[in-house]
Amino acid sequence: MLTGRPKWFTITPDLFDPVRRAWAVWVICSQGFASKMDGPFGFDKTNNTTSKRIAGKRDNFTEAYEKRLEKVQIECADALYIIESRDHEEAFFYCDPPYVGSNCGHYKGYTQADYEALLRLLSRIKGRFLLSSYPSAMLDDFISKYGWCTARKEMTVTVNIKNGNPKRKIEVLTANYPFSIEAKDWQEAQ
Numbered sequence: 001m002l003t004g005r006p007k008w009f010t011i012t013p014d015l016f017d018p019v020r021r022a023w024a025v026w027v028i029c030s031q032g033f034a035s036k037m038d039g040p041f042g043f044d045k046t047n048n049t050t051s052k053r054i055a056g057k058r059d060n061f062t063e064a065y066e067k068r069l070e071k072v073q074i075e076c077a078d079a080l081y082i083i084e085s086r087d088h089e090e091a092f093f094y095c096d097p098p099y100v101g102s103n104c105g106h107y108k109g110y111t112q113a114d115y116e117a118l119l120r121l122l123s124r125i126k127g128r129f130l131l132s133s134y135p136s137a138m139l140d141d142f143i144s145k146y147g148w149c150t151a152r153k154e155m156t157v158t159v160n161i162k163n164g165n166p167k168r169k170i171e172v173l174t175a176n177y178p179f180s181i182e183a184k185d186w187q188e189a190q
């Protein structure tokens, strides 16, 4: 499979069939710096880590994906509508919204108000949720108000490692059911 820069496919998508457009999206997501669709391709000068990573993604692009997606429904709609319309006692929602205050690239525009609306909805659903995010005072308020279970972990932002200035970030997992994290560097809190 060719993995060159598919610029023309994304600028004039109507000229290409759906398979070629899907290929273009896969290439952009696989090769874009930090998986961003609207930026330059990632690269490295000495260790071939970028090309090895792309080769790995290509090798893993097998029928396993097709099988995995067999019973999956893909929607393009607001998350709040999806959660509300599918909610019931046995439902489970894994929520991975854009991290407010971070560089979200092609999905920029998610606001604090959007995040608050998500947290409000999650506070009244019948099913269970697991949410990934960065820490915030607003999230802390919801956690203490609703007694949600939460754990946090300090991670290195890998995209900055190459310039010798690795950034640290704290990832937070929050749920409306008790969970325990076995990895020792996750700190649990109730």
Ligand SMILES: C[S@@+](CC[C@H](N)C(=O)[O-])C[C@H]1O[C@@H](n2cnc3c(N)ncnc32)[C@H](O)[C@@H]1O
Pocket: 077, 078, 079, 080, 096, 097, 098, 099, 107, 110, 114
């Ligand atoms: C952190 S990414 C999720 C990445 C995903 N878990 C993955 O592994 O590929 C956040 C996603 O939420 C989407 N998003 C932003 N606002 C949304 C909304 N109101 N409803 C549904 N999805 C939204 C963005 O387009 C982006 O794809």
